[in-house]
Amino acid sequence: xNNRAVLNAMNSTMTQDSRLEAVEHFYDFHPISAQQxxxxxxxxxxxxxxxxxxxxxxxxxxxxxxxxxxDRLMAEADVxxxxxxxxxxxxxxxxxxxxxxxxxxxxxxxxxTQSRVQGATELTQLAGLADRVRFxxxxxxxxxFESASFTLAMGQEAFAHIPNKQQLVRECARVLRPGGRxxxxxxxxxxxxxxxxxxxxxxxxxxxxxxxxEDYTAWVQAxxxxxxxVVDLSEEWxxxxxxxxxxxxxLEAQTVQRLGREHFERYDHAxxxxxxxxxxxxxxxxxxHAVRDQ
Numbered sequence: 001x002n003n004r005a006v007l008n009a010m011n012s013t014m015t016q017d018s019r020l021e022a023v024e025h026f027y028d029f030h031p032i033s034a035q036q037x038x039x040x041x042x043x044x045x046x047x048x049x050x051x052x053x054x055x056x057x058x059x060x061x062x063x064x065x066x067x068x069x070x071d072r073l074m075a076e077a078d079v080x081x082x083x084x085x086x087x088x089x090x091x092x093x094x095x096x097x098x099x100x101x102x103x104x105x106x107x108x109x110x111x112x113t114q115s116r117v118q119g120a121t122e123l124t125q126l127a128g129l130a131d132r133v134r135f136x137x138x139x140x141x142x143x144x145f146e147s148a149s150f151t152l153a154m155g156q157e158a159f160a161h162i163p164n165k166q167q168l169v170r171e172c173a174r175v176l177r178p179g180g181r182x183x184x185x186x187x188x189x190x191x192x193x194x195x196x197x198x199x200x201x202x203x204x205x206x207x208x209x210x211x212x213x214e215d216y217t218a219w220v221q222a223x224x225x226x227x228x229x230v231v232d233l234s235e236e237w238x239x240x241x242x243x244x245x246x247x248x249x250x251l252e253a254q255t256v257q258r259l260g261r262e263h264f265e266r267y268d269h270a271x272x273x274x275x276x277x278x279x280x281x282x283x284x285x286x287x288x289h290a291v292r293d294q
Contacts, residue, residue, distance in 0.1 A: 016163050019208045020112060020139065023161045026206040027113040029263060031248050031255050032062045032092065034119030039254070051126040053101040060094035060123060063156040064233075064240045064285070069185070070095045070156075076229070076289050077152050077183040079103045086110060086150040086175060088140050088168075088184070089158030093120030093133065099154075100132040108150075109135040110143060141167045148177045155184035157285070160207040166219050173223040176292045182225065183289045185233060188212055190284040197277060204270025216288055225290045234284030241275045 040059045041051060057067050065072070073095075079085070081104035087096040090109025100107045111117050117137045124133050138144045140162055153172045162168050172182050189210045193201070201207040217227050248255075248271060255264045277283040 016141070019163045019206075020141075023206045023208075024113045026161075027091075028115050029259050031251050031267065033115075033258075034092065034122055035258070036251070036254060037092065037119075037123065048126060053097055053127045053129060056123060056127050057094065057098050057101075060092050060097070062092050062094060064185070064237050064244070067098055070098050072231075073154060073156070073183055073185070073287065074099060074103065076231075076287060077154065077181050079105055079152065081105055083151045084108075084149070086145070086153045088153055088155040088172065089161070090120060090135060091116050091158065093124055093135060095154070095156060096120070096133050096135075097124055097127055097129050100129055101127075105132070107133045108145075109133070110138050110140060110145075111135065112137070112139060141171060143171050143175055145175045147174050148180075149175050151177055151180050153180070153182045153184075155186070157185055157187055159184065160187040160205075160210055163208040165209055165211050165215070166222075169216070169219040169225075170223050173220075173225050173292055176225075178292060178294045180292045181289065182220075182292070183287070185285060185287045186211070186216075188234075188284050188286055189282065190234065191282045193277075193282060197273075197282070200270070200273050201277075204266070205274055210283070213286055213288070220288075220290045225292045228289040228291055229287075230289075231287040232284065233286055234278070234281075237285045238275075238278040241278055245271050245275050 037059045041055060046055050061067055063069060079099060083105040085099060085105055085107040087107055087109040090096050090111045093109050096107040096109045099105060109120060114137050117135045120135045124130050136144060141164060153176055159165065159168060176182060187210060189212050193210060213230055220227050252264055
């Protein structure tokens with residue numbers, strides 16, 4: 001049975017809704033939370049009243065590469081103050097806040113998990129950016145937005161969680177205005193995943209589908225868009241993931257106190273497997289820039 005067959009077998013026993021529920025549960029118990037971010041800020045001696053984006057951006061970028069990665073995405077997309085931006089799978093909202101703070105644009109973050117939306121909204125209010133950044137709870141496969149609502153859609157390392165990526169691409173194309181840009185980074189397969197690796201990635205990380213650059217290119221073209229550029233980030237991410245794994249382990253005491261020893265060890269094992277696939281060259285990543293045709 002190949003990887004596609006494994007995914008089909010998963011799909012036969014788990015509905016799309018149940019897989020999305022599994023992702024929600026995963027992020028409800030993620031090591032990075034609003035509570036953890038605020039604790040990190042407090043450890044620097046900053047009170048709630050003293051929180052600004054300059055302070056927050058050092059703690060709330062729950063994606064690979066921190067603000068430097070957002071700067072790269074922002075440069076690739078040529079973000080301007082007049083842009084109306086959608087951050088798909090916005091998580092704790094770090095990139096959305098940083099983008100609005102740095103360019104003056106307006107950003108809407110869409111996330112499936114209620115606790116992430118609530119946490120992102122709280123942090124945004126504390127940073128004084130609620131007039132430019134908002135967060136909406138919703139499904140990226142059925143976005144609660146009118147067609148042609150945004151000039152730019154973005155995402156960072158979240159799409160691997162989403163089943164039915166063809167529908168994700170279709171929705172991103174739908175909500176973009178003609179000439180709008182879709183700029184995102186994602187976890188990608190560089191080699192065929194084994195059956196066991198596919199199972200472990202779903203069980204441990206809730207990755208129900210890993211696409212390739214070729215997959216995305218085909219889906220983009222099928223939905224009235226074209227790929228402008230692809231930047232391979234595999235080597236950079238391999239280094240970053242090793243560092244992130246060490247960072248998560250440094251949060252052991254906090255994670256155990258909040259979620260229990262069993263949860264910490266389960267997540268640690270899953271992340272170790274995930275990082276190993278990067279080190280073997282089986283997984284990689286890329287920044288993809290696509291444009292919706294006029």
